[in-house]
Structure formats: structure tokens, C-alpha cells
Amino acid sequence: MERFRNRKIAVIGAGVIGGAITEALLPYCTVTATRRKVDRLERLRQKGAEITPNNLSAAEKADLVILAVKPGQVIPVLRNIAPACAGKLVVSFAAAVTLELMKKATSEARLMRAMTNTAVLVRRGYTVFCRDDRTTEEDMTLARAAFACLGECEQVDEQFLDVLTAMSGSGPAYIYTVVESMINGALRVGLPRDIALRAAAHTAIGASQLLLASGKHPAELRDQVTTPGGVTIEGLYELEESRIRTAFMKAVAAASSRAKDIAAEVRSAAEREIERGGNHAENQAGNMPSVK
Ligand SMILES: NC(=O)c1ccc[n+]([C@@H]2O[C@H](COP(=O)([O-])OP(=O)(O)OC[C@H]3O[C@@H](n4cnc5c(N)ncnc54)[C@H](OP(=O)(O)O)[C@@H]3O)[C@@H](O)[C@H]2O)c1
Incomplete structure (x- = not known):
């Protein structure tokens, strides 16, 4: 933990889950939290976070970049901060956006995908994560130290992340x-x-x-x-x-099927943006579907 104390983490998109992650990390390391409406980060600033609307400068200063924007914003944001993420670990907590898709937006970063829930606020989150094949053992140590601040964590195969969104996230x-x-x-x-x-x-x-x-x-x-x-x-x-048990079985199946559908929609929208290229992507982000 002592080494972790010197680490600098950027949380890009400090809304509900990004804000909760920021709060959970703050006692243990330096955190810069970003969002566009930066005045809404005042509470986090009072708790010790550095705050800025500038994703690129936050990512530049960081050892670890955490993305907590809506799925539709992951690719535009990643493209914007890509120069600052080269050679760094980037962990996305967004539902639906795959490692493969993220790699297309930032080829020089090492990537992980994670899912957790709002119980991170009381350090009882259950964080599941998967990693791309370029991540190192040092990345794993850093990520696990960060996830440990949130509660329990477990590495899983990426194919299970949609159903785990319906379990851990929902x-x-x-x-x-x-x-x-x-x-x-x-x-x-x-x-x-x-x-x-x-x-x-x-x-x-x-x-x-x-x-x-x-x-x-x-x-x-x-x-x-x-x-x-x-x-x-x-x-x-x-x-x-x-029929309480049938009701729960149907609920988890329906939520996980919805997560898969939205993942497919996000994927095709992001692929179209990647093909189109340019900053145009950022303006279109709001039109993409969101998962919660
Ligand atoms: N809520 C949960 O329990 C939960 C659990 C696990 C995972 N997730 C995942 O976490 C992600 C966020 O969900 P959420 O519920 O926390 O949504 P949210 O409250 O809307 O947070 C998203 C934040 O991103 C910020 N943002 C949007 N565009 C940005 C940009 N270009 N640069 C910087 N910040 C930007 C928004 O603030 P501004 O508009 O001010 O920029 C907003 O505060 C989703 O992908 C979701 O799948 C959520």
C-alpha cells in the first residue's frame, strides 16, 4: 500500500460511479477527477481530489487512467486522451465497450475493462475485470491495489462481463x-x-x-x-x-440480454466513428446508447 500512496490516478468522468470510485481511492493516493461540468466536482475537491474539466492534462499527470464515462463516450474520450495514455494502464468501467474496440482508439495504451457497483462508497463493491494481452504483472499489481480500495475484486474472462453487468452493476x-x-x-x-x-x-x-x-x-x-x-x-x-425465483432468474436474464443488445449498438456506433475518424466523433457521442 505504501507504494500505492505515491500513485496518481485520473478518473475521467466523475459522475455517479466515477465519483464513488474517486471517493474510495482518495484516502490512499492522489486522484484527479474530471467532468465537463466541473463545478459539480466541488464536493470531491473538498474531500481532497484535484479537479479539472481537462481530460488530457489529467491523463498526462496520471500513472493510471480510469474511465467512468457512459459507454457512448468511451471511444471519443479515449481518442482525445490517447497521446497521454501511451505506455500507461487505462481501466474502463463503462459497460459494453470491449477491449478490442478500445484498442482501436488508443493503440499505445495497455487496457483493462472492469465492472463494479455503487457499494464502492463503503468499500464493499464487487469489482470484476479483464485485461488485454499487453498488460504486465506491474499493471496487475497497480490495478489490484486500486480495486482493493473499492472492495473485493476478481479477474474474469471478458465474455462474462455483460452478464456481470446485470449482476454486479445492476x-x-x-x-x-x-x-x-x-x-x-x-x-x-x-x-x-x-x-x-x-x-x-x-x-x-x-x-x-x-x-x-x-x-x-x-x-x-x-x-x-x-x-x-x-x-x-x-x-x-x-x-x-x-414465483419469486423464476422472477429473479428472468430479471437477470433480461438485464444481461439488454446489456448485450446495448453492447452491440455501442459497438456498431463506435466502429462507424472510428472509420469516420477525426474530432467529429466527440460531437456524436451523446447519440450513442447508454447502459446503467
Ligand atoms: N452507476 C453505476 O452503478 C455503474 C456501475 C458500474 C459501471 N457503470 C458504468 O459507468 C459509466 C458511467 O455511469 P454513471 O452511472 O456513473 O453515469 P453518470 O453519472 O452520467 O457519469 C458519467 C460522467 O461522465 C461525465 N462526462 C461525460 N462526457 C465527458 C467527457 N467528454 N469528459 C469528461 N467527463 C465526461 C459526465 O459529466 P459531464 O456531463 O459534466 O461531463 C458524467 O458525470 C457507464 O459507462 C456505466 O456503464 C455504472
Whole structure:
């Protein structure tokens, strides 16, 4: 970690996820955060980030460049900062934009693609990443040190990134839906709102931690808490009647299929821009589809 402290990281596109990544990195290294509406970065500046609307100068100063712009902006932004990225590691957190496509926009940089979620704000993100074949072991050390500031991380094959976008990226929305539904259920039978929220959230954390620590299948852990003729089985029966597991299986499949569709749209739009060449690309960026 001591070596990491001297590192300079540029976060290009410090919006929701880029801002959260910036906050998570700030205690450990120097971070320059960029976006066009730079006044919206004031809170990050107060927390110790350097801020600028100038992507190129931020990338020039950095040892590691993190991209957190919308998928449609990745290629135009990469082309703009390419001279500053030569010989450096660039990690894109944008959904859908492949390493192959990024390589076309910045042939001299070494590249990684990653996906995470907003739990990085409390250092509980689950970051998955893949790397291009030019990345070095030193790049891996640097990237892993940065990802460690965000929570857990794991290297995966690039082919899984679309479904992992539906799991890690979109997952918090599904968990919040479950937690909210449990809160509403408790409100319905008269539990005060604040206790209901804490009970639902802590139960979700505890169950997840036990799942990971035990190495057991969720069905086995569920069975352990399901007494014959007891309370839990009554609730489970209602959930089964609502086809809860089918609903979640369909949700993840639908989200991952949507991520794949958008990836294809982004890819063809970016390929058209790369073929056209020039700064024209930057003006067209807003027309590309976005993934969230
Ligand atoms: N939100 C999530 O939970 C999440 C999780 C994992 C991955 N992602 C991925 O992260 C990316 C960003 O998502 P988001 O939800 O954080 O979107 P967002 O809040 O809209 O952030 C994107 C940021 O990029 C900035 N930006 C746009 N063009 C720029 C440019 N040319 N130079 C510098 N900054 C620029 C925008 O600010 P200005 O308009 O001021 O420039 C905006 O703040 C997406 O690709 C998404 O797939 C998101």
C-alpha cells in the first residue's frame, strides 16, 4: 500500500460511479477527477481530489487512467486522451465497450475493462475485470491495489462481463427491491419504519456474509432455518406462490440480454466513428446508447 500512496490516478468522468470510485481511492493516493461540468466536482475537491474539466492534462499527470464515462463516450474520450495514455494502464468501467474496440482508439495504451457497483462508497463493491494481452504483472499489481480500495475484486474472462453487468452493476437495484419489499411487509403488520429498515438491511448483510464464509449453497442455509410447521416455511410458501425465483432468474436474464443488445449498438456506433475518424466523433457521442 505504501507504494500505492505515491500513485496518481485520473478518473475521467466523475459522475455517479466515477465519483464513488474517486471517493474510495482518495484516502490512499492522489486522484484527479474530471467532468465537463466541473463545478459539480466541488464536493470531491473538498474531500481532497484535484479537479479539472481537462481530460488530457489529467491523463498526462496520471500513472493510471480510469474511465467512468457512459459507454457512448468511451471511444471519443479515449481518442482525445490517447497521446497521454501511451505506455500507461487505462481501466474502463463503462459497460459494453470491449477491449478490442478500445484498442482501436488508443493503440499505445495497455487496457483493462472492469465492472463494479455503487457499494464502492463503503468499500464493499464487487469489482470484476479483464485485461488485454499487453498488460504486465506491474499493471496487475497497480490495478489490484486500486480495486482493493473499492472492495473485493476478481479477474474474469471478458465474455462474462455483460452478464456481470446485470449482476454486479445492476445487482444493488435488485437487492434494494428485496429489502424494500421486506420493509413494506413489516410496515404492513405494524413494525416501526426505522426498525424495519435496520432489520431488513442487517439481515441481508448477515445472510450474505454467512453465505460467503460457510461456502454452502444458499438452499442448504435456507433449509437450516426452515423448521417443519414453523414461521419461515409459511413465508417461503407465499414467496414460492409468487414465483419469486423464476422472477429473479428472468430479471437477470433480461438485464444481461439488454446489456448485450446495448453492447452491440455501442459497438456498431463506435466502429462507424472510428472509420469516420477525426474530432467529429466527440460531437456524436451523446447519440450513442447508454447502459446503467
Ligand atoms: N452507476 C453505476 O452503478 C455503474 C456501475 C458500474 C459501471 N457503470 C458504468 O459507468 C459509466 C458511467 O455511469 P454513471 O452511472 O456513473 O453515469 P453518470 O453519472 O452520467 O457519469 C458519467 C460522467 O461522465 C461525465 N462526462 C461525460 N462526457 C465527458 C467527457 N467528454 N469528459 C469528461 N467527463 C465526461 C459526465 O459529466 P459531464 O456531463 O459534466 O461531463 C458524467 O458525470 C457507464 O459507462 C456505466 O456503464 C455504472
